[in-house]
Amino acid sequence: MAPRLLFLLALAAASLAHLIPPRQANGTQNPWPLLRDFDALGAWFEGVAAIEKTSAPSRSNATIAIVGAGISGLATALMLESVGVHNWEIIEASSRIGGRFRTKFFEGTQEWVEMGPMRLPYSVQYKSDNSTHEYTDHRMVFQLADWLNEINQHNPELEVNFIPWIQHHPNELLARGTKPTADGRVPTRADIAANPELGSAPPSTSLEYKSTKQKMDGIMKDEKTLRAIQKDIWRAHRKAMDQGLDDMSEQAMMRNVFMASENTTDAIWTASDYDIFWDEMVHNSNLAQDGSSSALGETEWRCVDQGFNKLSDAFFPHVSDRLELERKITRLESIKDAGGEPKTRLFWNSGIGMNRTSHHKDYDYTIIAVPFTMTRFMDLPTFSSVLGRAISEPGLRFKSACKVALLFRERFWEQDERPIFGGYSQPRSAAVGALYYPVYGLNETGRPGAIIHYRGGDWSDRFASFSDEQHVELVLDAIVSLHGEQARELYTGQYERLCWLQDEHTATAWCRPDVEQHALYIPAYHVTEHNTIFIGEHTAPTHAWVSSSLHSSVRGAIQLLLEIGMAEEAKALNQKWMGRWISSQD
Structure with a gap:
């Protein structure tokens, strides 16, 4: 049998993990440490914490372009600012900050819906021993909120607060693949928990399948x-x-x-x-993200009160004087100044048609904080083979998502015989997927409310071909199938719809790597080429979550600080944001 197959069999039995030698860190000898010298696939922050040589000449006045005003770009700017690097500028293609944060308020109401990120895992309680544990990586989001609240002096207009997110409710209606109750109702989650025979059947019952x-x-x-x-x-x-x-x-x-x-x-x-x-x-x-009874424990979830845009808005007072909106970068060139030092040159256009004018500006370093789905439209210099492939169209893989939110005059789902507070229901329609209920303003008499349809993956790619009217009608029909014609009668006609493939400034919802795209690509992001650094949730090991964007911000800021010889500042930033894992034991 081939050695590789023997190795994989040993892996499957989980018996030989301690015999597998670690891969070598990607890096070369340098007169001072750079981020690429540390373990990109693991505890790279340990290497930063251990830096002793700080002989590099500091360039705290280096000019820095941060392309993208999503949470990664915003956080990177303030992290650099916090350690004495002030000569940065954020360049954003759209007319707003926040990137994939997309909170929408319905006109004339206090009702808000999240068309982008909507929740954060906070802690988990295990069934085996009733112990509760914190999700350490997501703590970075709460740490950021605390920091912003502090530097904003707890201004009520900018304050970021968290409220409970209800991932599941016992009275959720689960119609897809399930059996009706004895009285013909769509079963609730509690019904299925009490009588598992009402639940959806497994894809197979064969011994091979079970094994x-x-x-x-x-x-x-x-x-x-x-x-x-x-x-x-x-x-x-x-x-x-x-x-x-x-x-x-x-x-x-x-x-x-x-x-x-x-x-x-x-x-x-x-x-x-x-x-x-x-x-x-x-x-x-x-x-318990999917609510399965077989889950090993129960997660406590949080969300941002009044939406995730509160988090990005809290940055605005600190970046507004160095923020350029509606400036879409079309090209990045690697150049050298009169003294032969490498720099970056960014190009953009203004005007349209015959009045279009090309502009450019030079910077010592550029931090690209937009997904590769956007940089693929830019004219870029030739990067190394691995990094170039990651950026390119055949490289790192991304996924999309669609949401449709419908506003109703009353929260009829909270007034039924089996009221629903938060969580999500599943109609029979596989296309519609999940229907989320609001987690705020619960059980308030006469309050309107919105139900959100959320579908990711291939479904969302197909929904991009729908008109707003078609998509809204499909979702409304699915809600009616669960809650009856009262839903149609109470629908206000107000809706929000967003399919991320149709968003001209992102064209993706999150990164979904393919085989070998972690082991191969992530070390390449830790290497600075053409004085350019790539950050964003797609460059972090976890992807998809807000914390992934922030992880990349810390990594990118530290990477730049080491490049410009500010090792002590890099270590300080590292300790502040990565300290919870430094010297941690497996």
């Missing part, structure tokens, strides 16, 4: 592994990479290691939204 599923769950739902991810996501990521979990897809593992049939492999794979082990392991670490 293969158990083996896969042994990798992706192992309690010790999930606890390790929650405690220290960086070392857990390194371990997963060392174990070869980025080297093959879940399908390949089932077919070539567990020797499952095509049918069993397909049944297990298509029941999930994931291809890559690490992504699904991180998803599973947010326990």
Whole structure:
């Protein structure tokens, strides 16, 4: 049997992990430490904390362009500002800050909906021992809010507060694939918990299916592994990479290691939204996200009161004097100044047609804080083979999402015999997917409310072809199928719709890497080429979450500080934002 197959079999049995040598850190000898010299796939912050040589001449006055005013760009600017680097400028293609934060208020009401990020895992309580643990990586978002509140002197207009997010409610209606109750009703989550026969059937009941599923769950739902991810996501990521979990897809593992049939492999794979082990392991670490009774514990969730745009808006007083809106970068050139020092030159256009004028400006460094779905439209210099492929169209993979929010004059779902407060229901329509209920203003007499349809992945790509009217009608019909004609009668006609593929400034909802796109690409982001640094949730090991954007901001800011010789400042920033993991043990 081939050595590689023997290795993978050992992995599946989880018995040889301690024998696998770590991959070598990507880097070369330099007169002073740079970020690329540390472990990009793991605890790189330990290397920063251990820096002793600080002989590089400081260039705190270096000019820095930050392209993109999403949360990554905004946070990077303030992190640099906090350690004495003031000569930065944020360049944003749209007319607003916040990027994929997209809170919408319905006119004439206090009702708000999130068309972008909507929740954060806060802590988890395990069933096995009733112990409660904090999600350490998501703590960075709460830390950022505390910092912004402090520097904004707790101004009520800018204050960022968190409220509970209700991921599930016992009275959610689950119509897809389930059986009606004895009296013909769509079963609630509580009904199915009391009588599992009402729940949806597994894709297969064969012994092979059960055996293969158990083996896969042994990798992706192992309690010790999930606890390790929650405690220290960086070392857990390194371990997963060392174990070869980025080297093959879940399908390949089932077919070539567990020797499952095509049918069993397909049944297990298509029941999930994931291809890559690490992504699904991180998803599973947010326990009970899907409400399954088999979850190892229960997660406590939070959201931002009045929406995530409160978080980005809190930056505005501190960036407004160095913020350029409606400036879409079309080209980046690597140049040298009169003294032969490398610099970056950014190009953009103003006007249209015959009145269009090209402009450019030079900077010592550029930090690109927009997804590769946008940089692929830019004319860029030739980067190294790996980084160039990651940026390119065949490289890093992204996913989309669509949301439609409908406003109703009354919250009829809170007034039913089995009232629903928060959580989400599932209509029979697979296309509609999930219907989320508001988590604020609960049980207030006469208050209006909005229900949000949320669908990601391939469905959202297809929804981009719908007109607003078609999409709204589909969602309204699905709500009526669960709640009756009262929903149609109470619909106000007001709606919000956003399919991220149609957003001209992002064209994506989140990053969804393919096989080898962690082990191969992430080290490349830690190397500064053409005085350019790439950040954003797509460059972090966790993706999709707000904390991923902030992780990349810390990494990018520290990477720049080391490049300009500000090692002490890099260490200070590292300690402030990554300190919770420094010297942490597995």
